[in-house]
Amino acid sequence: MSSSLEAQRELSYGEALYEATAQEMERDPDVFVFGLGVDDPKGMYGTTQDLHRRFGADRNFDTPLSEDAMTGVAIGAALAGMRPIHVHQRMDFLLLCMNQLVNLAAKTSYMFGGTSAVPMVVRAIIGRSWGQGAQHSQALHSYFMHIPGIRVVAPTTPYDAKGCMLAAIRDNNPVIFMEHRMLYNLRGIVPEDDYVVPFGKARILAQGDDVTIVAISHMVVEAVRAHHHLAAIGLSAEIIDPVSLAPLDIATIAASVERTGRLLVVDNGWIMAGAGAEIVAQVVEQLQERRLPRVRRMGFAPTPCPTTKPLEDLYYPNARTIAAAAHTMITGKDGWIPEGGEAREIAEFKGPF
Amino acid sequence: MSSSLEAQRELSYGEALYEATAQEMERDPDVFVFGLGVDDPKGMYGTTQDLHRRFGADRNFDTPLSEDAMTGVAIGAALAGMRPIHVHQRMDFLLLCMNQLVNLAAKTSYMFGGTSAVPMVVRAIIGRSWGQGAQHSQALHSYFMHIPGIRVVAPTTPYDAKGCMLAAIRDNNPVIFMEHRMLYNLRGIVPEDDYVVPFGKARILAQGDDVTIVAISHMVVEAVRAHHHLAAIGLSAEIIDPVSLAPLDIATIAASVERTGRLLVVDNGWIMAGAGAEIVAQVVEQLQERRLPRVRRMGFAPTPCPTTKPLEDLYYPNARTIAAAAHTMITGKDGWIPEGGEAREIAEFKGPF
Amino acid sequence: MLTDASPERLAHLYRSMLRIRRVEERVAAIYHTDKIKSPVHLSIGQEPPSVGVCEALAPQDVVFGTYRGHALYLAKGGDLRGMVAELYGKVTGCGRGKAGSMHLGDRSVGMMGTSAVVATSIPHAVGYAWAERTRKRDTVVAVFFGDGAVEEGVFPESLNFAALKNAPVLFVCENNLYAIHTPIHVRTPKPNYCERAEAHGIPAERIPGNDVLATAGAAKRAVDSIRLGGGPRFLEVETYRWREHVGPGEDWHLGYRSRAEGDSWVERDEIVRIGAMLDPDRRASIDASVDDEIEDAFAFAEAREFPRDEELYQHVFQP
Amino acid sequence: MLTDASPERLAHLYRSMLRIRRVEERVAAIYHTDKIKSPVHLSIGQEPPSVGVCEALAPQDVVFGTYRGHALYLAKGGDLRGMVAELYGKVTGCGRGKAGSMHLGDRSVGMMGTSAVVATSIPHAVGYAWAERTRKRDTVVAVFFGDGAVEEGVFPESLNFAALKNAPVLFVCENNLYAIHTPIHVRTPKPNYCERAEAHGIPAERIPGNDVLATAGAAKRAVDSIRLGGGPRFLEVETYRWREHVGPGEDWHLGYRSRAEGDSWVERDEIVRIGAMLDPDRRASIDASVDDEIEDAFAFAEAREFPRDEELYQHVFQP
Ligand SMILES: Cc1ncc(C[n+]2csc(CCOP(=O)(O)OP(=O)(O)O)c2C)c(N)n1
Ligand SMILES: Cc1ncc(C[n+]2csc(CCOP(=O)(O)OP(=O)(O)O)c2C)c(N)n1
Numbered sequence A, B: 001m002s003s004s005l006e007a008q009r010e011l012s013y014g015e016a017l018y019e020a021t022a023q024e025m026e027r028d029p030d031v032f033v034f035g036l037g038v039d040d041p042k043g044m045y046g047t048t049q050d051l052h053r054r055f056g057a058d059r060n061f062d063t064p065l066s067e068d069a070m071t072g073v074a075i076g077a078a079l080a081g082m083r084p085i086h087v088h089q090r091m092d093f094l095l096l097c098m099n100q101l102v103n104l105a106a107k108t109s110y111m112f113g114g115t116s117a118v119p120m121v122v123r124a125i126i127g128r129s130w131g132q133g134a135q136h137s138q139a140l141h142s143y144f145m146h147i148p149g150i151r152v153v154a155p156t157t158p159y160d161a162k163g164c165m166l167a168a169i170r171d172n173n174p175v176i177f178m179e180h181r182m183l184y185n186l187r188g189i190v191p192e193d194d195y196v197v198p199f200g201k202a203r204i205l206a207q208g209d210d211v212t213i214v215a216i217s218h219m220v221v222e223a224v225r226a227h228h229h230l231a232a233i234g235l236s237a238e239i240i241d242p243v244s245l246a247p248l249d250i251a252t253i254a255a256s257v258e259r260t261g262r263l264l265v266v267d268n269g270w271i272m273a274g275a276g277a278e279i280v281a282q283v284v285e286q287l288q289e290r291r292l293p294r295v296r297r298m299g300f301a302p303t304p305c306p307t308t309k310p311l312e313d314l315y316y317p318n319a320r321t322i323a324a325a326a327h328t329m330i331t332g333k334d335g336w337i338p339e340g341g342e343a344r345e346i347a348e349f350k351g352p353f
Numbered sequence C, D: 001m002l003t004d005a006s007p008e009r010l011a012h013l014y015r016s017m018l019r020i021r022r023v024e025e026r027v028a029a030i031y032h033t034d035k036i037k038s039p040v041h042l043s044i045g046q047e048p049p050s051v052g053v054c055e056a057l058a059p060q061d062v063v064f065g066t067y068r069g070h071a072l073y074l075a076k077g078g079d080l081r082g083m084v085a086e087l088y089g090k091v092t093g094c095g096r097g098k099a100g101s102m103h104l105g106d107r108s109v110g111m112m113g114t115s116a117v118v119a120t121s122i123p124h125a126v127g128y129a130w131a132e133r134t135r136k137r138d139t140v141v142a143v144f145f146g147d148g149a150v151e152e153g154v155f156p157e158s159l160n161f162a163a164l165k166n167a168p169v170l171f172v173c174e175n176n177l178y179a180i181h182t183p184i185h186v187r188t189p190k191p192n193y194c195e196r197a198e199a200h201g202i203p204a205e206r207i208p209g210n211d212v213l214a215t216a217g218a219a220k221r222a223v224d225s226i227r228l229g230g231g232p233r234f235l236e237v238e239t240y241r242w243r244e245h246v247g248p249g250e251d252w253h254l255g256y257r258s259r260a261e262g263d264s265w266v267e268r269d270e271i272v273r274i275g276a277m278l279d280p281d282r283r284a285s286i287d288a289s290v291d292d293e294i295e296d297a298f299a300f301a302e303a304r305e306f307p308r309d310e311e312l313y314q315h316v317f318q319p
């Protein structure tokens, strides 16, 4: 295959994660994967499936239900020079191992004066899909952005999924790798070769002059759709995916906002003291000497996630509500909302839970 | 004692907490206190001392080292109609029970359609003092501000300590009650009677026109000192203590900032995705149609807390650095910093650890 | 098979198990319509632990459970209409459409609640039990959890505190041999749960064979002792899940457990076994009344309304 | 007292324990000067567990410990100057002034680290051990923790995983009968820690009397077995803290433990006991050399620099 053809190869987001992991396991014998269900018949939406057959049962293994100790085990293995990838089916379960992540993993390098490293990747899957409810749907990225010593990435495209995974595994620090279930089947061009997407560089996914929409994780997909809705009525929204949240590429975001004069942050999480608050605050800090923008934040409703579909639909932002909010910011007028149904990946999702 | 004399009575912050707790235990037999060391000879800086002798060993008791289960026990007791006060010597230890607090306590009312209540107070002591280091000095209030279904208060004065404690115990929801160790010996007027400081109402502690300084917990004390430093050179800073962080009284803050045109938030925690980000974002959202303020955030350095004193001194904001930052915001000029030593409560603190 | 259980008692146990089975079969049957937009963890095959233990409880006693909670909710007397409406996401559901299948609760009958985070309602039961004892009430609290829950640190922490405070709590481990697709031996080298409880000073008993009468008997002994102030007890009830971990179907094709293993449990269906001890007419009349009740509950759920938009923001806080 | 230990060995154990004792006594003596601005959890009285177990370890073996870590750091061969400079907050400290007393580490001798959050380095030891075994190295990992740590859920979780994976780890519980001011019986009804380990399939042994030779002997048997692939082991070493939980002084006045109880341990000072087995001249020469070494380390610490301001921002991330 010629390299230009290769560059055109499409993979799903899930396949891209699998490929990155397998390639790095091939290259580096110290990399291993573990977590509840990683070697089970469903193999984490295929992202870990068969790694144990390819690389041995020690390199892709299931665990007891002990999130706290298992996180400690990852830290210990990392201290011994290995590179664990610890997979969590739901990001909500990180609440069981916050202590190991925040008090230990994030602080080890500093506490021991730089003599110890904890290279580890924590894959945290956001559990959205109908009826998951209050305890299986949380996105807690802002918790880790808050803590010095830990990195946070949330790739949206298959290309970034692979490149960020390779970067995360090779990073010598703990990395929270946030994945949204609604992304696994989305397809995109992914080079077969090994490549790294460096942390701290945002991506402009669509250009525009009227408003800057910064969206996180699955909301990027919805924001791109909103871009099209807006384009249809002659409005032009720039869509930015920060990709990495810590470090955060505020320069790219601020430059865009300086141009458009408007910032709409659409988080895939709660608004209060969340990632969106940080992005707004940093943009304002950066631009206050030059041009103060209009700002707005969207995210989960300020409630636990309900299970019934009509309320769940109101709970999450979507392409239509994003477009409507952007429209209001740009025109100063309320009330317009585009036609359209639920996102395909949401409508079609029926498990595995 | 006449009631006007009564109103002049001074108590320390620690004594005010003790008095509120004891008064409410007297009034309501369902209130109890528990946590590591609450009935030990040091009695949590006196705040729980002798409650077991006054009210019985079932109402102020020590526990095993099991923060996770003990939080669950508090939730269970609350479900049975009691009103637990769970005391943690270090806020850092809440990282061991985030799951119970966030996945269970905060969501119970909603998940069960309003049929269940979890009235409980979680007292979280911020462990600052020299050499405590990375794992014994964190203030994690923004974690709880982020979560719908949980309240967060951080009183600074003895008056508010008592009034907020009474409000917290009587609240039918989980309340995170954040206390800074450097506050325990500060004295102030505290009425003997039972009174409640309602949540969601900020306090203006000093008036000013040039800048609005919103400070949190112990930083309020430092900000008031900064106010005096600034006054000495003719600058006037308004000092606001939000007292309750969730709900947050943004109206009071925004009204002040609209007047001064400048907002300096001094958090007693990390800046990134923290309480300060939220305050800045909300103020900007509120004022953008009227007057866009200049903003700045201060907080812990973006590092784990070091132990050696020279670095620790740089790690925390203090009256002098706050005054210097405000001065720069007001005058546009860098370089001025007032004379002065370390805060008395910090210099004098030598334990108990 | 011989038993000294009275016909009344057998009829009650049969009815209680059958009702759970039939409701879940109906859930499975209609699941493809997407009217139930909630992940369901069915208890089909696992009726005996809930029914057996709940028989031993008094009405004022309370229970805590898990996301696999239909059986417990019904065995404790939870309102059937409220449950089915909840699965449908209707505002008349027991959680007003906010709970779904995973968070069933009905305080009016002592079904205190469930959690979808494994093991996390165990300490609630201990705290509730401690509170009742402290206030001199003679409530007994039972908490149900799976074999996976035993591996979470909160379980031994809870055992220790319950033993320390002599809390009136019955720990019920429903050991169905798997956590999702992972068999026990992949998760623990020595699944001697009773020994672990005993190492905390808590008397423990294992009931093999998914046996409702044996479960009820052991539960009765335990509950009686607890109520008299004897402190916490632990029961491990062996059982088996017939369907997939989550969802309406079977999952033998996944290969993580054998069809033969499954068959051995299905062949020894406890509902059939207890049903065979009843007079056939009586059994037929129970069958019919259960079907009627279920018919009514689904019709109720179908007919009711979804919550209105404002409901999204309600119940976040208690007044 | 009879022993078949060689004079060399006794001299080594004596020296190792004495060095810990004298360093800490010096720390206590100068603490009032505030030159050490770090909370100190002294091991005075608790020298035997660290010294005994470390004698049984090979140089390539590694240890994890707690905030009460001076004894372990020194027993494992940690650099004394680096430790004292760290207490002084100097940049030449083993943690460049960022660790303080609570986070001593010296990777060059296998002192991997400590945590001030009780029990939280236990799973690190298990993970480290698992990693070494997986890579076919014959390292043994020992992890030290107090009787309080046993109550944290991460402890049984770690036991389970270690047993499951046959990890080469030695769990060492330093049971000094108290967690801060709380005696064991207030925290657990049945402090049968060995039984709890055994319930996870881990062989366990209890060593009474703060006995360094018995500890070393038990540790040797355990380490030998672990190194041969025998899987994890558990030791409970009875010991006693002479000073207050944190800080330089005594705390008999607080009343949570009796002076008589303390005296019974102080009278049976293991350093005196082992010292008495040595030739007096030899003992005197060890005493002198320990004093010299300590003199040097404190002089070193006094003379060195604090970190410069930029250091605050360094080491947050690894390059
Ligand atoms: C703390 C936690 N970790 C992981 C999961 C994902 N999960 C859901 S159910 C389950 C298996 C639990 O097994 P068990 O306790 O035996 O209950 P069963 O489903 O067999 O009834 C797992 C791992 C979870 N919900 N909570
Ligand atoms: C998780 C956690 N909870 C509470 C504390 C506060 N604390 C510090 S030391 C200590 C006692 C620990 O006792 P033990 O494990 O027996 O060790 P010892 O101090 O006796 O050596 C406690 C409760 C802590 N550091 N970490």
Ligand SMILES: [Mg+2]
Pocket (backbone or CB within 6 Å): C146, C147, C148, C174, C175, C176, C177, C178, C179, C180
């Ligand atoms: Mg199971």
Ligand SMILES: [Mg+2]
Pocket (backbone or CB within 6 Å): D146, D147, D148, D174, D175, D176, D177, D178, D179, D180
């Ligand atoms: Mg101890």
